[in-house]
Amino acid sequence: MLHYPQEEPSFAVALSTSLVLFGFDGNNLQVLLAKSKRAPYDGALFLPSRYLNENEELMLSARKMFKQLFGYEDPTMIEQLQAFGKVFRHPGGRVINVAHYALVRKSDFQASNWDENDMQWVPFTQIPDLAFDHNEIVQYAKERLKRRVKRRPVGFRLLPDEFTLGQLQVLYETALEKTFDKRNFRKKLFKTTLLIDLEKKADGRADGQHKGSQLFSFNKEKYQKMKIQGYDFLF
Amino acid sequence: MLHYPQEEPSFAVALSTSLVLFGFDGNNLQVLLAKSKRAPYDGALFLPSRYLNENEELMLSARKMFKQLFGYEDPTMIEQLQAFGKVFRHPGGRVINVAHYALVRKSDFQASNWDENDMQWVPFTQIPDLAFDHNEIVQYAKERLKRRVKRRPVGFRLLPDEFTLGQLQVLYETALEKTFDKRNFRKKLFKTTLLIDLEKKADGRADGQHKGSQLFSFNKEKYQKMKIQGYDFLF
DNA sequence: GGGGATAGTGTAACATTTTCAAAAATTCGG
DNA sequence: CCGAATTTTTGAAAATGTTACACTATCCCC
Numbered sequence: 005m006l007h008y009p010q011e012e013p014s015f016a017v018a019l020s021t022s023l024v025l026f027g028f029d030g031n032n033l034q035v036l037l038a039k040s041k042r043a044p045y046d047g048a049l050f051l052p053s054r055y056l057n058e059n060e061e062l063m064l065s066a067r068k069m070f071k072q073l074f075g076y077e078d079p080t081m082i083e084q085l086q087a088f089g090k091v092f093r094h095p096g097g098r099v100i101n102v103a104h105y106a107l108v109r110k111s112d113f114q115a116s117n118w119d120e121n122d123m124q125w126v127p128f129t130q131i132p133d134l135a136f137d138h139n140e141i142v143q144y145a146k147e148r149l150k151r152r153v154k155r156r157p158v159g160f161r162l163l164p165d166e167f168t169l170g171q172l173q174v175l176y177e178t179a180l181e182k183t184f185d186k187r188n189f190r191k192k193l194f195k196t197t198l199l200i201d202l203e204k205k206a207d208g209r210a211d212g213q214h215k216g217s218q219l220f221s222f223n224k225e226k227y228q229k230m231k232i233q234g235y236d237f238l239f
Numbered sequence: 240m241l242h243y244p245q246e247e248p249s250f251a252v253a254l255s256t257s258l259v260l261f262g263f264d265g266n267n268l269q270v271l272l273a274k275s276k277r278a279p280y281d282g283a284l285f286l287p288s289r290y291l292n293e294n295e296e297l298m299l300s301a302r303k304m305f306k307q308l309f310g311y312e313d314p315t316m317i318e319q320l321q322a323f324g325k326v327f328r329h330p331g332g333r334v335i336n337v338a339h340y341a342l343v344r345k346s347d348f349q350a351s352n353w354d355e356n357d358m359q360w361v362p363f364t365q366i367p368d369l370a371f372d373h374n375e376i377v378q379y380a381k382e383r384l385k386r387r388v389k390r391r392p393v394g395f396r397l398l399p400d401e402f403t404l405g406q407l408q409v410l411y412e413t414a415l416e417k418t419f420d421k422r423n424f425r426k427k428l429f430k431t432t433l434l435i436d437l438e439k440k441a442d443g444r445a446d447g448q449h450k451g452s453q454l455f456s457f458n459k460e461k462y463q464k465m466k467i468q469g470y471d472f473l474f
Numbered sequence: 475g476g477g478g479a480t481a482g483t484g485t486a487a488c489a490t491t492t493t494c495a496a497a498a499a500t501t502c503g504g
Numbered sequence: 505c506c507g508a509a510t511t512t513t514t515g516a517a518a519a520t521g522t523t524a525c526a527c528t529a530t531c532c533c534c
Contacts, residue, residue: 013253013290015332019324020248055248059333062324087322087337089254089297097250098294100335102322170512187514188492214510215500405481422483423523449480450530 017098021065022053022138024085024105024145025073028162030171032127033149033178034110035142036073037134039122045135049126051142053101066104072117074108081161082106083152085144088137101136105145107161153179154239157198160222168206168217169193180239196237198223198230252333256300257288257373259320259340259380260308263397265406267362268384268413269345270377271308272369274357280370284361286377288336301339308353309343316396317341318387320379323372338376340383342396388414389474391466392433395457403441403452404428415474431472433458433465 025036037049052073056065063082070078085103110125126132131142152158159175160167173189193199200223205216227235260271272284287308291300298317305313320338345360361367366377387393394410395402408424428434435458440451462470 011290013255013329013331013334014293015253016250016293017252017254017291017335018248018250019252019335055246056252058249058251062322062335084321086319087297087335089337094248096248099248100252100254100297100322100337102324102335168512185492185494186512187494190513191515192491214502215498215512217512403481420524421481422525425482427522449478449532450482452481 017100018094018096019056019062020053020099020101021056021062021069022051022101022103022141023066023069023073023082024051024103024142025070025108026105026128026145026149026162027108027110027125028175028178029110029125031174031178032129033162033175034125035128035131035145037124037126037131039124040135041122048135049124049132050135051103051138052121052123055099062102063104066106070106073123074112076112078106078108081158083148085141085148088141090137090140101141103141103145105148107149107158109162109164111164150180155236157196157222157227157237165221166202166206166219167221168219170217172220176239192239198227252335253329253331254291254297255288255334255336256291256297256304257286257336257338257376258301258304258308258317259286259338259377260305260343261340261363261380261384261397262343262345262360263410263413264345264360266409266413267364268397268410269360270363270366270380272359272361272366274359275370276357283370284359284367284373285370286338286373287356287358290334297337298339301341305341308358309347311347313341313343316393318383320376320383323376325372325375336371336376338380340380342384342393344397344399346399385415390471392431392457392462392472400456401437401441401454402456403454405452407455411474427474433462 023036027034027036036052038052040046040048040050052069054065054069056062062084066082066084067077070082082104083106085105087100087102089098089100128142128146131139133139134142149158153176159172159179162175163171169190172193173184173186176189177183199220202219202221204219206219207216258271262269262271271287273287275281275283275285287304289300289304291297297319301317301319302312305317317339318341320340322335322337324333324335363377363381366374368374369377384393388411394407394414397410398406404425407428408419408421411424412418434455437454437456439454441454442451
């Protein structure tokens with residue numbers, strides 16, 4: 005029998021939100037994790053998470069957490085993944101965890117209370133056993149990221165404002181776990197007309213050595229217009 | 240400050256699951272809706288929903304609902320969409336609704352308690368104002384369906400075991416809200432090698448009139464093998 | 475057996491993707 | 505300052521995939 009809205013619900017569940025935060029260090033996609041100081045997961049890593057206050061919006065809770073971690077408000081790109089409710093049962097009752105994910109430029113963030121929570125970036129190919137059901141959440145987030153990267157130019161959110169095509173290619177190869185032909189990659193990116201040639205070169209000495217490469221930025225305004233008309237980034 | 244798992248949660252939320260059930264009648268994709276008999280939404284349509292019993296799995300709750308509605312267990316294809324928690328607040332407290340969706344062959348189901356709940360199929364292009372935040376959920380489900388239809392041959396789950404290419408094309412055109420050239424559609428489908436030619440014809444007299452068309456079924460076993468190797472159905 | 479309606483079929487133009495290698499720019503060390 | 509090493513940049517040809525397009529075949533009904 006369907007019992008909605010005829011039946012009475014039992015208000016006995018607690019809500020938490022977790023954030024899968026992806027950052028990029030130039031070679032690896034990384035996930036931000038905290039270290040637990042409490043039984044039964046003492047010492048284990050887990051996703052940044054918080055319990056919801058009464059009547060707090062799910063997304064707002066995720067945004068608050070983001071701000072606590074990085075000191076600035078992320079304007080748009082937090083997305084809900086799913087509700088996860090299988091594994092973790094708090095001694096006091098059931099907890100449903102609503103997981104979100106976000107992409108950050110590592111060049112942007114300011115660590116604030118990271119020491120206190122013993123937080124660290126972990127390469128997403130080397131995630132250890134996590135507390136609660138957080139491995140399942142990270143796995144789900146990786147798949148979502150892969151899909152998003154294919155259809156939307158989210159990759160740009162992981163790089164500094166000025167980047168080289170080489171960096172962009174490494175990012176896409178890392179996220180999609182495949183390699184691209186360099187010439188084809190550049191062709192495809194130029195065809196989008198979403199790259200702005202900054203007409204200056206990165207300092208060769210600074211990163212590796214040798215020939216400095218052209219710097220580009222992402223034409224966000226143009227993309228906004230194209231998106232409205234149903235543009236697919238397409239990889 | 241992150242307060243997880245250090246802080247104490249408050250167990251004051253109720254959980255419900257809703258199901259967006261898509262069926263196909265040969266011309267329209269439809270969504271199964273029930274009619275509310277209670278204020279403040281008396282008379283309004285809403286998605287089949289139920290409150291979770293304590294410690295019941297989210298997916299299990301969705302499956303129970305499915306069985307209540309159709310009298311059989313759907314083996315696989317129920318998928319969680321998201322948690323929705325914005326709009327509806329029960330007088331007794333907060334309710335978080337975890338929405339799922341599923342695809343059904345309308346030829347399979349046995350209506351059981353439908354009259355009692357005043358249930359009806361509604362074409363998904365003509366969904367009226369629904370109770371709670373269920374319009375938002377249906378919208379989300381439609382987008383998910385579109386994405387799934389493109390990458391996975393879920394369309395076959397909406398047709399009878401034996402179907403014609405014409406039926407299949409109408410289904411894809413409806414779900415993706417675009418039209419296909421008949422010859423190109425057939426070419427693409429044959430190239431997948433996932434169609435089994437049943438070497439018999441539909442009875443022309445039965446549906447419309449005129450020339451009876453070839454019947455096909457979907458090669459599920461072959462698809463399972465191809466899926467493991469990372470096959471994308473691709474539209 | 476003729477008219478009406480839907481099923482079924484192939485080809486050519488066009489677009490996209492893939493494959494592949496050599497030259498130009500810069501740094502470093504001697 | 506020059507040569508070796510390293511990285512960036514660039515294009516053309518072949519293969520593959522996509523799109524556009526119109527007539528014949530079959531069956532039912534009258």
